[in-house]
Amino acid sequence: MATPRDHAPLAEQVEQLLAGEGPLTVVAAGDPVLRRPAERFDGQLDPALLARFVEALRLTMHAAPGVGVAAPQVGVALRIAVIEDPAPVPEEVRLVRGRVPQPFRVLVNPSYEPVGPERVAFFEGCLSVPGWQAVVARHAQVRLTGEDERGRPLDEVFTGWPARIVQHETDHLDGTLYLDRAEPRSLSSNQAMAERWAQPAPDRAAEALGFELP
Numbered sequence: 001m002a003t004p005r006d007h008a009p010l011a012e013q014v015e016q017l018l019a020g021e022g023p024l025t026v027v028a029a030g031d032p033v034l035r036r037p038a039e040r041f042d043g044q045l046d047p048a049l050l051a052r053f054v055e056a057l058r059l060t061m062h063a064a065p066g067v068g069v070a071a072p073q074v075g076v077a078l079r080i081a082v083i084e085d086p087a088p089v090p091e092e093v094r095l096v097r098g099r100v101p102q103p104f105r106v107l108v109n110p111s112y113e114p115v116g117p118e119r120v121a122f123f124e125g126c127l128s129v130p131g132w133q134a135v136v137a138r139h140a141q142v143r144l145t146g147e148d149e150r151g152r153p154l155d156e157v158f159t160g161w162p163a164r165i166v167q168h169e170t171d172h173l174d175g176t177l178y179l180d181r182a183e184p185r186s187l188s189s190n191q192a193m194a195e196r197w198a199q200p201a202p203d204r205a206a207e208a209l210g211f212e213l214p
């Protein structure tokens with residue numbers, strides 16, 4: 001059954017979301033909004049409302065905590081996402097995963113394409129699939145195009161973990177969850193991750209759980 005949210009104008013829907021205080025509610029896998037391609041942003045929210053919505057996404061991302069949140073994850077089918085990664089990880093993890101700090105960024109109407117053939121596989125998780133992680137092989141380097149929240153063009157190459165983040169968040173805007181790209185045999189609870197697979201790379205997990213890495 002369709003809900004009022006499905007038919008509400010986007011600006012009205014966002015105003016309703018922002019009427020409360022604190023972080024927004026992150027919707028979980030199974031909500032249809034996560035499976036529909038999001039609508040291209042074309043001024044549906046006026047600048048003031050867009051700024052408030054972006055700030056709410058930032059607050060929600062920090063509270064989770066996570067390194068990115070896409071608008072569909074809070075129930076809004078617009079091609080908008082935010083990312084930020086302070087990368088508080090040990091040096092070994094930083095080197096193996098290419099995880100370096102990323103400042104707060106707003107991605108509007110983003111799309112990506114691979115730069116080169118290399119693919120790398122690591123465990124990743126998602127705020128909309130709480131409690132689980134799985135290995136996903138992704139492009140090691142991508143070119144991301146789109147705009148920022150002020151309409152300024154974005155055309156940038158991302159490498160390593162930042163490339164993984166922008167692929168993950170842009171996928172959300174296309175109705176794709178990381179599980180769609182994951183190695184099914186790698187699926188692990190957060191407890192199993194902490195107890196067994198906390199290594200920087202998933203080689204031991206691949207051998208023990210019976211899946212191949214690129």
